[in-house]
Amino acid sequence: MASGAEQGKATMNKKNSSLPVLLGKRVLLSNTKENSQPDQKKMRRDVEPVKPKAAATVTFSKRPVVASTRPTLSKPAPIRKASTVAAGPSRALGRASQQRPSDLKGKVSNTDGKSHNKVKTVHQENKELKGSVAQMQQRGAELKQELDKQRNLISEYEVELKALLGVKEELEKTISDKNNLQRDLSNLHDKYKAMETLRDSQELELQTLKMKLSVQESTLAQLQATLRDREEDIRSFQETVGNQRDAIHAGELERRQLHNTIQELKGNIRVFCRVRPQVGGGLSEHIQLPGSDNKTTLTLIKTEESHTGQAGDTQKKYNFTFDKVFGPHASQQEVFEEISLLVQSALDGYNVCCFAYGQTGSGKTYTMEGGDLEETGGVIPRAVQQVFRASKTLREQGWEFSFTVSFLEIYNETLRDLLYTGMASKRPELDMRKSTNNEVTVTNINYKKVTSEDQVFALIDLAKKNRSTGQTNLNDCSSRSHSVFKLDIEGEHAGRDIKCKSSLCLVDLAGSERMVKSQSQGERFKEMTAINGSLSHLGIVITALANKESYVPYRNSKLTYLLQGCLGGNSKTLMFVNIAPEPDNFGETLNSLRFACKVNNCVIGTANSNRK
Ligand code: ADP
Ligand code: MG
Numbered sequence: 001m002a003s004g005a006e007q008g009k010a011t012m013n014k015k016n017s018s019l020p021v022l023l024g025k026r027v028l029l030s031n032t033k034e035n036s037q038p039d040q041k042k043m044r045r046d047v048e049p050v051k052p053k054a055a056a057t058v059t060f061s062k063r064p065v066v067a068s069t070r071p072t073l074s075k076p077a078p079i080r081k082a083s084t085v086a087a088g089p090s091r092a093l094g095r096a097s098q099q100r101p102s103d104l105k106g107k108v109s110n111t112d113g114k115s116h117n118k119v120k121t122v123h124q125e126n127k128e129l130k131g132s133v134a135q136m137q138q139r140g141a142e143l144k145q146e147l148d149k150q151r152n153l154i155s156e157y158e159v160e161l162k163a164l165l166g167v168k169e170e171l172e173k174t175i176s177d178k179n180n181l182q183r184d185l186s187n188l189h190d191k192y193k194a195m196e197t198l199r200d201s202q203e204l205e206l207q208t209l210k211m212k213l214s215v216q217e218s219t220l221a222q223l224q225a226t227l228r229d230r231e232e233d234i235r236s237f238q239e240t241v242g243n244q245r246d247a248i249h250a251g252e253l254e255r256r257q258l259h260n261t262i263q264e265l266k267g268n269i270r271v272f273c274r275v276r277p278q279v280g281g282g283l284s285e286h287i288q289l290p291g292s293d294n295k296t297t298l299t300l301i302k303t304e305e306s307h308t309g310q311a312g313d314t315q316k317k318y319n320f321t322f323d324k325v326f327g328p329h330a331s332q333q334e335v336f337e338e339i340s341l342l343v344q345s346a347l348d349g350y351n352v353c354c355f356a357y358g359q360t361g362s363g364k365t366y367t368m369e370g371g372d373l374e375e376t377g378g379v380i381p382r383a384v385q386q387v388f389r390a391s392k393t394l395r396e397q398g399w400e401f402s403f404t405v406s407f408l409e410i411y412n413e414t415l416r417d418l419l420y421t422g423m424a425s426k427r428p429e430l431d432m433r434k435s436t437n438n439e440v441t442v443t444n445i446n447y448k449k450v451t452s453e454d455q456v457f458a459l460i461d462l463a464k465k466n467r468s469t470g471q472t473n474l475n476d477c478s479s480r481s482h483s484v485f486k487l488d489i490e491g492e493h494a495g496r497d498i499k500c501k502s503s504l505c506l507v508d509l510a511g512s513e514r515m516v517k518s519q520s521q522g523e524r525f526k527e528m529t530a531i532n533g534s535l536s537h538l539g540i541v542i543t544a545l546a547n548k549e550s551y552v553p554y555r556n557s558k559l560t561y562l563l564q565g566c567l568g569g570n571s572k573t574l575m576f577v578n579i580a581p582e583p584d585n586f587g588e589t590l591n592s593l594r595f596a597c598k599v600n601n602c603v604i605g606t607a608n609s610n611r612k
Contacts, residue, residue, distance in 0.1 A: 245398070270323040273326070359588040366378060398495045407486070408430070438565075510534070
C-alpha cells in the first residue's frame with residue numbers, strides 16, 4: 001500500500017514538474033479567471049492531504065502512520081518549485097515570444113483542456129480525500145473516545161489491581177494461617193489419636209477393674225455374712241469364756257487351797273539332802289543311799305578299829321531321814337522339780353525361803369546358782385523362770401504382777417549390796433529397818449523393778465561380778481559369806497479385787513565347817529565366829545519357832561533378822577543340806593546332817609497366805 005502511495009506521489013510530482021511553465025502562465029492568466037486561483041490554491045493545499053489518504057489507508061494498521069507521513073508533507077519541495085516557477089516564466093516567455101501565435105493558441109487550448117481535466121480529476125480526488133479525511137477524523141475521535149474509555153478502564157483496573165493486591169496479601173496471610181492451623185490440626189489429630197489409644201486402654205482397664213470389683217464385692221458380701229456368723233459365735237464364745245473364767249477362778253482358788261494343804265502336810269519347813277559326786281569319781285563307802293527311786297534316807301557309816309583287836313572293826317551307823325535325798329547322779333532338773341511346788345506357792349501369796357547349808361565345797365553354790373549351761377542351771381535361775389512363766393498364765397486369768405529384785409551378801413555381820421554399780425569408795429553402808437507392817441527393809445540397797453526373766457538374769461550376772469571384785473581368793477571369801485537373792489512379788493486381780501504379796505528368798509549360806517581353834521587367828525577367827533554365830537542363830541530361831549516360844553531371837557544375827565519374814569508362821573521353808581562325799585569330810589558331814597535333822601524335826605505352825 002505504502003508503495004502505491006509513493007507511486008502516486010511520484011506521478012503527481014512528475015506532472016507538477018511540467019506544470020510550472022503552465023502554472024506561471026496560469027498565474028498571469030488567472031487574473032481574468034478568479035475561480036482558477038482558488039482552485040489552484042485548493043489543489044496545492046489538497047496535494048498535502050494526499051498523504052493523509054495514505055494515512056487513511058494506514059488507519060487500518062493500528063500504528064499512527066500519520067506521523068511517518070508528516071515529514072513528506074513538510075518537505076520544502078513546493079517552495080523550491082515555486083522558485084523554479086519564478087525563474088521559469090522569464091525563460092518560457094522568452095521562448096514563447098519566439099514561437100508563432102497560432103501554434104501557441106492551439107497549444108494553450110490544448111493545454112487548457114488537459115489541465116481542466118486534470119483539475120477535474122484533482123477535484124474528484126480532493127473530494128474523495130476530503131471524505132476520507134472526515135472519515136479519518138471521525139475515526140480519530142472515535143479512537144480518542146475509545147482511548148479515554150480504555151484509560152478509564154485502566155485506572156479502574158489499577159484500583160481493582162490495588163484492591164486485588166491487598167486481597168492477595170490477605171490471601172497469602174490467610175494461606176500461611178491456614179498452614180499453621182493445618183499443622184496445629186495435625187498435631188491435635190495426633191494427640192487425639194494418642195488420647196483415643198489411651199482411652200481405649202483405660203476403658204479396658206476399667207472393664208477389668210469393674211470385673212475385679214464385682215468379684216471383690218461378692219467376696220466382701222460373703223465375708224460380711226461370715227463375719228456376722230463369727231460375731232455371733234464370738235458372742236456365744238465370750239459368754240462361755242466368762243462362765244469358764246469363773247469356773248477357772250473357782251478352780252484356781254480350790255487349787256491353791258489344795259496346794260497349800262499338800263505343802264502343810266509335807267511340812268512348812270522341809271529339808272532336802274544332796275550328796276555331790278566325789279571329786280575323783282567312784283562311790284564313797286561311808287555314805288549309803290537306798291536303791292529305791294524315792295530316796296528319803298541316808299546312812300553315814302563310821303568304821304572304828306576295835307579297841308581289843310579281837311572282833312575286828314566295828315561300824316557305827318548314823319541314820320538320817322529327810323523329805324528327800326538326792327544322790328550324786330541327781331540332775332539339777334530333778335532337784336528343781338521337787339521345789340517347783342514351793343515356787344508356785346510364792347505366786348499364790350506365800351513367803352518362800354530356800355537355804356543351802358553345808359561345808360565349803362559341798363555343792364551349795366552349784367545347787368543354788370549352778371553352771372552357765374541351761375541344764376546345769378541351779379535353783380535361782382529355774383525359780384525365776386518358773387515365776388515369770390506362771391505369772392503369764394495367771395495374767396490370762398486377770399492377775400497383774402510386779403516384781404522387785406534385791407541381791408546382797410552378809411560378811412562378818414555386814415551387809416553388802418551386790419547390785420551396786422557405783423564407785424567402790426562411795427559404796428553406802430546398808431542397814432535394816434522394820435516398817436510399820438513388820439516388814440524388814442534394807443536401807444540404801446538397790447531394789448530393781450523387773451518385768452522379764454532376762455532382766456533378772458542380767459542382775460544375777462552383775463551380782464556375780466560384784467562378789468568377785470576386790471577379792472583375791474574368790475572361793476574363800478564367798479564361802480565365808482551368806483548371799484541372799486530376794487524376789488518380791490506383788491499380785492493383783494483387779495476384776496475380783498484380790499491382792500497378794502510375797503517374797504522368794506534364795507540363800508547360799510557360808511560354809512558351815514568348824515575350824516580347829518588353834519588354827520583360828522585374827523581375821524579368820526573373826527570370820528569363823530561370825531559364820532558360826534549366824535548359822536547357830538539360824539538353828540536357834542528355827543528351834544524357837546518349832547517350840548512355839550513367845551520370844552524368837554531374830555535380832556541375834558543379821559541373817560535371821562533379814563529373813564524374819566520368810567521364817568515365821570507365814571512361810572514355807574526349804575533347806576538343802578549339801579554333803580561332800582569324800583571320807584575326809586566325815587566329821588563335817590555328820591555335823592551338817594545333825595543340824596539339818598534338827599531343823600527337819602521342827603513344825604513351824606500353819607502357814608497363812610498373805611492375802612488381803
Ligand atoms: P560350795 O558352794 O558349797 O563351796 P560348790 O558349789 O562351789 O561348793 O561346789 C564345789 C565343786 O563341786 C564345784 O566345782 C562344783 O561344780 C562341784 N559340784 C558341786 N555339786 C555338784 C553336783 N551335784 N554335780 C556336779 N558337780 C558338783
Ligand atoms: Mg559356794
